[in-house]
Amino acid sequence: MAQGTRVEHDLVGDKEVPADAYYGVHTVRAVENFAITGSTIARFPELITALAAVKQAAAQANRDLGLLPPDVARAIIRACEEVGAGQLHDQFVVDPVQGGAGTSTNMNANEVIANRALEILGHPRGCYDAIHPLDHVNLGQSTNDVYPTAVRLALVASLRRLGDSLRALATAFATKATEFGDVLKMGRTQLQDAVPMTLGQEFTTYAVMIEEDRQRLTEAAALLLESNLGGTAIGTGINGHPRYAGLACSYLAGISGEPVRPAGDFIEATQDCGAFVQLSGVLKRVAVKLSKTCNDLRLMSSGPIAGLGEINLPPVQAGSSIMPGKVNPVIPEVVNQVAFEVIGNDLTVTMAAEAGQLQLNAFEPVIAYSLLRSLAHLRAACDTLATRCVPGITANREHLHDTVHRSIGLVTALAPHIGYAASTALARRALATGRGIKDLATEAGLLTTEQLDTILRPENLTGQAPLPTVLTTT
Template sequence: MAAATRIEHDLLGDKEVPADAYYGVHTVRALENFSITGSTIAQFPDLIASLAAVKQAAAAANRDLGLLPSEIAEAIITACREIGAGRLHDQFVVDPIQGGAGTSTNMNANEVIANRALELLGHPRGRYEVIHPLDHVNLGQSTNDVYPTAVRLALVTSLRRLCASLEHLAGSFTAKAAQFSDVLKMGRTQLQDAVPMTLGQEFTTYAVMIEEDRRRLAEAGALLLECNLGGTAIGTRINGHPRYAELACANLAGISGEPVVSAGDLIEATQDCGAFVQLSGVLKRVAVKLSKTCNDLRLTSSGPTTGLGEINLPPVQAGSSIMPGKVNPVIPEVVNQVAFEVIGNDLTVTMAAEAGQLQLNAFEPVIAYSLLRSLTHLRAACDTLAVRCVPGITANRDHLHDGVHRSIGLVTALAPYIGYAASTSLARQARATGRLIKDLAAESGLLTTDQLDTILRPEALTGHQHVRAGLAPGRVPERHGPDDVPYRSVRP
């Protein structure tokens, strides 16, 4: 038996629409034209809620300006509130990637809101002579101001969630850094032994990087709060009331709780995608640094017996279908992959923003799709890392301790006292014989055992001794180091 339908009409003619659908003919056309991602805009509930907020703000402004009858306005406002609360999201069925600069998304919203408003007033769906998707719901608007405004608001909402997840992840690293504050290890540059540090210092850097990125994201988010609502087609406000932009933006700020403001130049704001490019760039920054952090976690946990084996990641699942007992660093790996996606999305946003022409960018749908996915996936990745990995990391303390005391890198700490040439000689001997730097230095008579114990104490090795400056070339001046161990004058 054929499903029940109703007939709706547009400029192309009549079209059957499912009788129980809240969407209408324009949405059906979009469904026929755009089947790209295999998903719908409903996968981004923040976007749907933001569209509803924009339409609610518009209806209230038009009511207050006497352009929309109160009964119709109130029905539209109620429908928008319901959608903002999560109802009817399954009726937002168009593909996120679409031609028309977001027209299909705007039409979908207009039709769902109109038909729900009709229902609230006791009319059947499709009775557009009572409440029309375009004449009433879209009054004083264009896709070209509604869609980018809704996208900006959705991005801000999603961005706040990502910032909260980054804060949680930074806290996880901070807690782990405190736990590892007394664990001495060798720092490395270019994968070679450099100088000692603590594992706590290493983990603190991850927390600091994440917190820096969170602040940069907040700055990028502030740029999104300037919108072109009220500019209509290209920013000239054609078909709009002179006071509409002001009222609609004020209403939107009240509805959303965000300090939305109208752009100073609506024509410029309608074509400019700079805020999207800015946000995308910061998201790429977050992705790059998260990926680097996960690379470090995978590398320092490698082995566990034939790699670095400095830390242990918590085992969360079997690592192989053929190698019994193997456990893989799957949580850092999945974060790496999200980072790769975000970096690719940034290129998409860049190309789409650059491709805009004249008074409008037709490619905002793929910009919105890319940014919303980046925000959503980064947030999930941060939460996964913060919950499933970082808290369970343990340190191989004895292995790290032995590595520091066996490392030739210790000689760097002696150089201020015995000079670069003598330090180089000790390093050469240690490399050739496999003996410890400390033992060779004591035997050389350059420093006493007590002096070596003072110079090589952990707090001195990890950055608590004072920094010397202004050394003359070829000569280390006579002065005192930590605990009055003298710096020796050494000539080449």
């Protein structure tokens, strides 16, 4: 045996394990077998905390049922509480993408908790006669109910944080909407002048879209709170006590603070990945709408001279190594890229969920990895947009005012009063001469100056106040 190691044994044979490691032989083999992403499950602390909560709930249920000796149960519960509080996360070293439907992750948790519990009782690490990773920590459990339950809890925790970030971003846009409430501009359809609106209305739209997505996330979270814990291998509950599932779920709800409930059919719940697909679709929806919003910000800020130049994004860094003075819309650009990633992750989740066979989906690790990354990156993107971009946006008010009054889009407001044909002729003349609609309409005697002033009031153009019931035309 090499210095600084201990020898552990599994069905494959003997294996050296670092003497100071809390993990054991199963984890070491998994580290050797799955060097895929270059990271570990410790990258997702929500998952480690959820695993600890599941193991603690199981220990408490088994204690109540008389299946665990009281001292062993106390040590396991204390070890789980420590891990749940953030300790020993560096000992969760397996790759998040792994074969075996999450067995390596479950074994990593079993071994860390068992060895810490051994220490609590005064035993050396690896002394599994006293507390065994499988016989005690994993009692009445299977990877097939522990892992998906922990993944669901981890996703819910991460969803809550993303929801907070979305709310902050919506608030940032709503604050700007109030600031820009009196800024008249041209709305556009198909990149062509349409009808006037306010910049405040445009920014209000972004706030509303984001808040709608936050509500959809709340709905997706509710679907994740159904657990198959107690179903063991395929949902039949083999090797589990008849009262274990209800007890464990009740304890898990108390530990996690989430209203976890037992699945209606454990066999169905063990193989069904529908809730993951649903969540992935909602995350894709969030990504698509965030990306569209950032496309708008980049387009409206384009220029500053040769583009639309309607708004200015805050300059956060130099934009070019060759063009002095250039500033790029780097914050919206990075959000776009996160959106592309999330959309790609959705395809991964879809294919992995579809590839499940019979009583178990072996591909839940890549589902978990994809969803947890999407949640983390979306949260960071929202926070970045809310703090590094939106508050510093300014409007080019004079430019926006000029574009409204030079645009043929104003003629749409006149159509109910002078008719479609006369409006079309007026628009053509405006395009040909470069003159404003108001001047041409007055010159042609289509409407009086007073009538035009009423029709073209900003509040009338943007639907923020009702037009008078009757406007007499000439």
